Amino acid sequence: MTSDLGFDTVLLRLGLSFAAALLLGWNREELGHPAGLRTLVLICLAACTAMLLANWLLAGSRGSGEGLMRLDLMRLAQGILAGIGFIGAGTILKQDNIVRGVTTAATVWLATVIGLCFGAGAWPLGTAATGLALVTLQGLRPVERVLRRRSYGAVTVVFDPALTSHAALLARLAETGFSVRSTTLEQEGARGELRCLGAYGAAMPDWPLGLLARLRAEAGVGRVVWEDMA
Structure with a gap:
């Protein structure tokens, strides 16, 4: 110095x-x-x-x-x-x-x-x-x-509990190949909300678009939001 x-x-x-x-x-x-x-x-x-x-x-x-x-x-x-x-x-x-x-x-x-x-x-x-x-x-x-062989994201689903349920939506997510790591469940009157953090194959960059379309087509689902964590 x-x-x-x-x-x-x-x-x-x-x-x-x-x-x-x-x-x-x-x-x-x-x-x-x-x-x-x-x-x-x-x-x-x-x-x-x-x-x-x-x-x-x-x-x-x-x-x-x-x-x-x-x-x-x-x-x-x-x-x-x-x-x-x-x-x-x-x-x-x-x-x-x-x-x-x-x-x-x-x-x-x-x-x-x-x-x-x-x-x-x-x-x-x-x-x-x-x-x-x-x-x-x-x-x-x-x-x-x-090194990242998997990508991570968060999906939020707002739905009508009279037409579907948290369990049904979680089962649908499992069918799409989304590996759920944590979940947040909310229900208040005629409004239910499911938020999941998880992983999917990094080799499928367009995969979240398919997930959104599939969830949006479910009965009672009003809003679906995807947030990429990569």
């Missing part, structure tokens, strides 16, 4: 942080995630600026002869990482048993660490982390698709 904070050094470190966050944010923005391009750039620049400030304060305190004052730079980094947890938590969405945004939250955390690296002048570490992050986010997507 160097305390030589000339104007060119400050611009270089901020520029590297900006470039790293731009690459990571571009990936998140293309996929429509909540923490996109501008969010990650601002987070990474904030972390870099905080680390530059720490170096600046450290340089200013040297030779001051003040034995009572001691700067602990690790406390600053720990505080930044703890604070960024609130932003990361805000990108995670949970609906029933479906959890989304965990990868985006991890990207936010990593962008913060990369900003700290560039702010501290650790060019090789920040550059290597950025490269590996891009490989993980973009390069491993095909590998992930190969």
